Amino acid sequence: MALIPTNMNEKRKTQITVIGDSKPELETERIALEVGEMIGKLGAIAITGGRGGVMKAVAKGIDKAGGICVGILPTNEFSESNAYNHIVIPTDIGHARNSITVMAGDLVIAIGGGAGTLSEISFAWIYGKTVFAYEGSEGWSKALANQRLDEKRRDQIIGFKSVSELEKKIKPLIRR
């Protein structure tokens, strides 16, 4: 997979998917909020699964920075969205929407996470996305940081210990 997203049209900004717990620890939520804010400052669009916890914190963070968050929901109910998404895509395809959530990112950032996040990290790997995983919270992101999921890719899931470390790693990958 290419680290530098290709075929981006002139209008489209870099899209960054953030995945993680819907009911995280407060500290994890704080990280997600900072990640959202960072994405906004870098001029990228945030994509999430549209609901609570990490997803909501990311939306709130990018909103603070004047950016846009797109929430991709498992149901067909706009009302399931958290209060901070700027654009909402209901899908009615259940947890299979996890596949779309990560596919819509040029990059994927994972923070904490249970089985839902694990399915998303798997899909991100399958669809060739570069994945960054937070090492500071319990869950699948920490467990899989600096590892590979199988032999089909030579790279690894890239661990990060702070938002400033993540920013340094992501900045060169933002096209404009």
Add this chain to the structure above:
Amino acid sequence: MALIPTNMNEKRKTQITVIGDSKPELETERIALEVGEMIGKLGAIAITGGRGGVMKAVAKGIDKAGGICVGILPTNEFSESNAYNHIVIPTDIGHARNSITVMAGDLVIAIGGGAGTLSEISFAWIYGKTVFAYEGSEGWSKALANQRLDEKRRDQIIGFKSVSELEKKIKPLIRR
């Protein structure tokens, strides 16, 4: 179905899906461009299937008006997007993405159209969306204007003969 979208969060603007031919007549394309521009002027977000023809014209129109167009693609390739989408959601679920394209709109506007558009009008009806159909181009939009698809809904697909007529009908439904 409610004409006035409910449960919109504070951040989310009205989302309007536009569906239609990927290879339309020039005249149909011109209408789609005007519809895109109108959506932008009304302060709403445009949603399309992300590819050529009517979809591209809508994106170009709303771009002209300074608005945002979200393209929801059937494949997992960002490169399949037309050059005017501001946000691109690849799905890799084939034509089943037609279901999501219409679900993501508070309202749906149909212009011309073959079997793909017909599947989208059907889904818009099933998911309770208010549908506006252009009566000026050949295709399923014209054929189904001012009709109902089955007895489960009491309303009809609402025909329109010009973009100014459509604007008058849509304006009261835009929340802000």
Add this chain to the structure above:
Amino acid sequence: MALIPTNMNEKRKTQITVIGDSKPELETERIALEVGEMIGKLGAIAITGGRGGVMKAVAKGIDKAGGICVGILPTNEFSESNAYNHIVIPTDIGHARNSITVMAGDLVIAIGGGAGTLSEISFAWIYGKTVFAYEGSEGWSKALANQRLDEKRRDQIIGFKSVSELEKKIKPLIRR
């Protein structure tokens, strides 16, 4: 599209999808029951959307003939299946499962039908399936019989007025 299904492996029998109303007239239900029975006698597998009405009648019919009916459900609940399906595939992808229901047939038979059936006929057309439509019940099957949905295909939806007429038309298309 090819009338004669290709690439069938040695083990797989011809699969025939039947679509139609979940709450049909009694007469329509009777036709569906006969169609199911006919499919069983021809040695083919029946595929449906797994629920009530035409879907249930087809399953009951093929069961009577000692055949197998596969029900493909919109939800993730086995319990949503009618009582006659021999194999049940829950999908949790909502009405988008209509796409899979018709894709799983080498041939598609439509009986009656509202907006859901209309979306299925559209998908069958898009995915190149040969579609047979019953002309004896009100609904989209009758309305579209002997017509084409767009210019991308040269053939038509093939109307039939009785199960014996349908059997004559389908028999040569069953591989074994």
Add this chain to the structure above:
Amino acid sequence: MALIPTNMNEKRKTQITVIGDSKPELETERIALEVGEMIGKLGAIAITGGRGGVMKAVAKGIDKAGGICVGILPTNEFSESNAYNHIVIPTDIGHARNSITVMAGDLVIAIGGGAGTLSEISFAWIYGKTVFAYEGSEGWSKALANQRLDEKRRDQIIGFKSVSELEKKIKPLIRR
């Protein structure tokens, strides 16, 4: 989640999903073949992702025992099926079909596996399925055996070291 499947209709037999590598070691393939044969002898239906490796071995095994294997494909091409599936469900929803593959099982058996299998184990956990994981081959099945994926469930993924051990564990869960 219930170990004993509920709401099974009178006609439907127990459905068992088997997941695993498309390019496994020979030894892993042998286990999959035995598992397929065992499922057939127990009178259950096998469900797989429909392609090569473990999926093909399971289909071959159950065919030997006179049973039925249903292959659920990611593409819309019947020809992508292995040569042993008795029923083929093309989906055209890409890797998101992994969600349906496990949902269609009353039970799920995992053998070996890379990122694709990992996404399937995650979905099986999310959808409340009882999962059995082979401890004798490298891959995610071994890595996750006798563990839980998150705190939302109290049970674990159940490890097994031989097909006879698996048979003892599964037999009481087959309804008829």
